[in-house]
Amino acid sequence: MEDLEDIRPYNDEEVVASLRKLARHPALPVISKYIFPEFPANTLREMLCKIKGVEDFQYTIVAKAVAVVLGRSSSGFTYDGVENLRKIPGNGKFLAVSNHRDIVLDPALTQWMLILNNIPLTEICVGSNLLSDEVVETLLRSNRMITVIRGISAREMYLSSQILSKFMRSEIVSGKSSVWIAQREGRTKNGLDSTEQGLLKMFDMSGEGDFCSNFEELHIVPMSISYEYEPCDFRKARELYIKKVTGEYHKKKNEDTHSILTGIRQWKGDIHLSVGEPLTHEEIAEAASYGKNERYQAIRRILDERIISRYRLWKTNYMGYDLMTGGSRYADKYSAEELEQFKEYTEHKLSKAEKKIDRDELRDIFWHIYGNPVIAKNGETE
Numbered sequence: 001m002e003d004l005e006d007i008r009p010y011n012d013e014e015v016v017a018s019l020r021k022l023a024r025h026p027a028l029p030v031i032s033k034y035i036f037p038e039f040p041a042n043t044l045r046e047m048l049c050k051i052k053g054v055e056d057f058q059y060t061i062v063a064k065a066v067a068v069v070l071g072r073s074s075s076g077f078t079y080d081g082v083e084n085l086r087k088i089p090g091n092g093k094f095l096a097v098s099n100h101r102d103i104v105l106d107p108a109l110t111q112w113m114l115i116l117n118n119i120p121l122t123e124i125c126v127g128s129n130l131l132s133d134e135v136v137e138t139l140l141r142s143n144r145m146i147t148v149i150r151g152i153s154a155r156e157m158y159l160s161s162q163i164l165s166k167f168m169r170s171e172i173v174s175g176k177s178s179v180w181i182a183q184r185e186g187r188t189k190n191g192l193d194s195t196e197q198g199l200l201k202m203f204d205m206s207g208e209g210d211f212c213s214n215f216e217e218l219h220i221v222p223m224s225i226s227y228e229y230e231p232c233d234f235r236k237a238r239e240l241y242i243k244k245v246t247g248e249y250h251k252k253k254n255e256d257t258h259s260i261l262t263g264i265r266q267w268k269g270d271i272h273l274s275v276g277e278p279l280t281h282e283e284i285a286e287a288a289s290y291g292k293n294e295r296y297q298a299i300r301r302i303l304d305e306r307i308i309s310r311y312r313l314w315k316t317n318y319m320g321y322d323l324m325t326g327g328s329r330y331a332d333k334y335s336a337e338e339l340e341q342f343k344e345y346t347e348h349k350l351s352k353a354e355k356k357i358d359r360d361e362l363r364d365i366f367w368h369i370y371g372n373p374v375i376a377k378n379g380e381t382e
Contacts, residue, residue, distance in 0.1 A: 012053030081275030228269030320370025
């Protein structure tokens with residue numbers, strides 16, 4: 001239980017204490033005017049001091065903030081597949097496994113979708129690397145964050161995974177809470193989403209039954225989020241370029257925090273969240289019939305297929321595909337004017353890069369970020 005204490009979300013009492021401390025932060029008036037522009041600059045401070053617990057914080061402040069972000073940085077938010085959550089058997093709790101394009105927005109928009117449909121919110125698995133900033137840590141842990149420990153040895157990682165698996169299973173099976181987790185560590189940078197097999201092994205670690213029962217009782221639900229304009233697209237392209245040229249990429253101090261802020265502020269156009277059908281007994285049983293590693297690969301294939309098949313492809317994806325392939329296969333999906341605008345958007349983003357970076361190479365990487373989802377959904381290889 002002491003180990004579980006290290007990763008659990010804040011309880012109501014801790015939320016109250018942490019938010020009252022946060023209310024004294026000097027940047028709060030600026031944040032307040034962003035979220036509540038029609039009210040005095042001390043509005044958010046007063047609201048934080050009145051919060052009574054986790055749910056109060058999520059529904060009173062976080063939900064309002066998400067609505068503001070959507071209103072200012074998107075053309076709109078749509079979703080489908082909510083009926084798949086309503087047919088979860090037993091206590092109705094589930095494990096949402098989602099593709100991962102933005103650090104904060106992916107889980108935040110999932111919670112927004114749940115709020116809109118009067119479905120209890122989930123706990124959210126987030127890497128400990130995001131906790132270097134005190135304000136970010138307070139906001140995340142007050143928002144039902146389960147801490148996923150990063151940057152530790154292989155032995156420590158194994159033990160940490162056991163603890164995480166045990167905690168997640170306990171929350172779901174007991175009926176206390178559903179859980180959201182990304183299908184892989186870190187955001188997808190190149191537009192090609194895939195589930196890490198190690199994640200599935202982690203799910204299985206804490207099970208006390210056979211393979212089938214261990215996976216069935218988690219009620220795994222794949223989710224797929226699609227952004228018309230990829231959050232942090234330039235930052236992702238630059239990182240991929242540097243990694244391609246030098247073989248490695250080292251994050252700067254507070255880079256994750258900057259990525260969070262960029263993802264929130266950047267224009268995202270249309271956003272769609274699709275809730276897939278839960279893994280079935282038959283699918284899990286078939287996977288169980290394979291060998292030890294093959295069974296996890298079978299589950300991974302199901303999740304990947306579900307997530308990719310539920311992509312919402314936008315004009316930006318089709319334009320990215322045609323630009324990266326040098327063709328016009330999807331020219332009927334957009335106009336010549338829209339293509340020129342997307343090219344201008346690309347050059348505007350690339351203008352932020354250092355002069356030493358090869359613009360042609362960076363441009364190709366940038367277009368692949370947008371075009372690769374088309375390849376994935378069509379089952380193609382470039």
